[in-house]
Amino acid sequence: MSTRACPQRVGILTGGGDCPGLNAVIRAVTQSLLRQCGAEVIGIEDGFAGLLCEPARARRLDWDAVSGILLLGGTILGSSNRANPLASAQATALALANVRRLGLDALVVIGGDGSMTIAHGLAQQGLAIVGVPKTIDNDLYGCERSFGFDTAVATVTEALERIQTTAHSHHRVMIVETMGRWAGWIALESGLAGAADAILLPELDYDLPTLARHCQARLQRERYSVICIGEGAKAQGGAPTLQTSPALPADGHPVPRLGGVAHQLSAQLQPLLDAEVRATVLGHVQRGGSPTPFDRVLATLYGNQAAQLLLQGHFGRMVTLSGGQLGQIALAEVAQQQRTVPAGHPLLQAAQQIGVCLGQADRDRAHRPPLDHP
Numbered sequence: 001m002s003t004r005a006c007p008q009r010v011g012i013l014t015g016g017g018d019c020p021g022l023n024a025v026i027r028a029v030t031q032s033l034l035r036q037c038g039a040e041v042i043g044i045e046d047g048f049a050g051l052l053c054e055p056a057r058a059r060r061l062d063w064d065a066v067s068g069i070l071l072l073g074g075t076i077l078g079s080s081n082r083a084n085p086l087a088s089a090q091a092t093a094l095a096l097a098n099v100r101r102l103g104l105d106a107l108v109v110i111g112g113d114g115s116m117t118i119a120h121g122l123a124q125q126g127l128a129i130v131g132v133p134k135t136i137d138n139d140l141y142g143c144e145r146s147f148g149f150d151t152a153v154a155t156v157t158e159a160l161e162r163i164q165t166t167a168h169s170h171h172r173v174m175i176v177e178t179m180g181r182w183a184g185w186i187a188l189e190s191g192l193a194g195a196a197d198a199i200l201l202p203e204l205d206y207d208l209p210t211l212a213r214h215c216q217a218r219l220q221r222e223r224y225s226v227i228c229i230g231e232g233a234k235a236q237g238g239a240p241t242l243q244t245s246p247a248l249p250a251d252g253h254p255v256p257r258l259g260g261v262a263h264q265l266s267a268q269l270q271p272l273l274d275a276e277v278r279a280t281v282l283g284h285v286q287r288g289g290s291p292t293p294f295d296r297v298l299a300t301l302y303g304n305q306a307a308q309l310l311l312q313g314h315f316g317r318m319v320t321l322s323g324g325q326l327g328q329i330a331l332a333e334v335a336q337q338q339r340t341v342p343a344g345h346p347l348l349q350a351a352q353q354i355g356v357c358l359g360q361a362d363r364d365r366a367h368r369p370p371l372d373h374p
Contacts, residue, residue: 006037006311007105007128012061013044013051014075015083015115019134019148020291021299022075025110027066028303029132034063037311042102043076047111048118049083052091056098070296073289081114086121096125106315108306110134113141113338116318120331123316130309131318131331132302136286139183141337142329143320147299152179152286153190159282160194160228167224173215173273175227177262177281183340184230186286188347191228191356198225198357200265202232202240203341206359212272214357219275229265231258259283301326 012029014022026043033039043065044050045057059065069076085095099107106128109119112135123129133140136152156178167174176196180186184201191199197218200206211227218225234240241261262279270277291299298321305319305326317328341348351358 006313007039008037009040009042009103010106010108010310011042011044011058011099011102011104012077012108013047013110014077014079014134015047015109015111015118016079016081016134017112017136018074018079018287019136020073020151020287020289021147021295022079022110022134023066023069023072024291024296024299025132025134025147025303025306026061026076027069028300029108029307030061030066031063032304032307033310036307039310042104044107046078047080047083047115048085048095049080050078051085051095051098052083053098054094056102058102070300071290073291084118086118092122092125095122096127099127106130106310108132108310112137112146113139113334113336116140116331117335119318120316120335123331128315129331130306130315131334132306133318133320136186137180137183138185139181139339141334141339142318142322143334143339144323145298145321147295147302148287148291149185150294150298151289151292152186153193154292155286155289156186156190156228156282157193159280159285160190160196160226163280164195164224164226167226168222171219171223171275173219173225173227173269173275173277175229175262175266175269175277175279177229177231177259177279179282179286180230180232181258182232182338184233185341187228187230187233188341188351192347192351194226194228196226196228196356198227198359199351200227200229200233200359201341202230202234203343204358204360205234205236205238207236207361208268208272210361211357211359212269215269215273219273224275227265229262231261233261235265235268 030041041061043061050057110132133143133146136148138149178186215225243257266279
């Protein structure tokens, strides 16, 4: 951490996947800096890709430019998850040169773990950077709540409510697949909010016979069942379900693209149950739409806090939320880390205690309801 003079020309970009609340952060950073120190704010277009063009893609953000964007989903600046200024020495040199050409004293990077890893790398090259945590997956290390997550949970919860009605009408077992990568936060919270009978997470490999017994018991009582599963979940002894093409996220390293575990589970369960099994993959609908009021407020707080860090000269840091309080954490601590659902988390305990199946043979057996349980 260092103390420097207040930056007078600040760049801001949105990296990685889009997410409800990005515009609220852009608005808060811009308005806070304009009002408190009269700094000029420059929006970098299309995430880090905007810094890898000649010339850089950028535009000035004034009060009018950010007026009315609080309610909007997505990002007015555009984004990219395929641009990495650390991919080569030439890419790094070009990004740094563009920062100099734009006359930026500091850069605000809004993004997830890949973007924070890049931000840390650029900070090591001497750039004054402040990070803002963004991901619907809620998996950023050192931050208990990222904006966009609440909106995603609300979207999945509504989908589960709708699935419940068709499952009940046709006496089916319905499987709903959520995003989240290797973290099960979306599936866990939306599964609880949407009254799923079983919630399967990447952190807890599920036992297929245990899950089948739970669904069959539910069918005998209620004649339908709903399962909420995170895209990174897998059966015990199995492997994650991958799509055919690899993804290239903001960190620039090809990784497998998760997706389709709901259809795989449907095929596994169908021979074991006395009901039709159907699967629904929600996909990118979880990223879209206007942010919830909670996310609008959280994103505004994060944007304003980022501006305060800039004004105080605290660079190489990411805004965070810990114990319900705004704070900051070193980018070095966030880079190449993930926050997953820990064993023994209160939400896991509550789910088990109210009879939700987590696919765990020993744990779920102790909490299995009788067949005549209402």
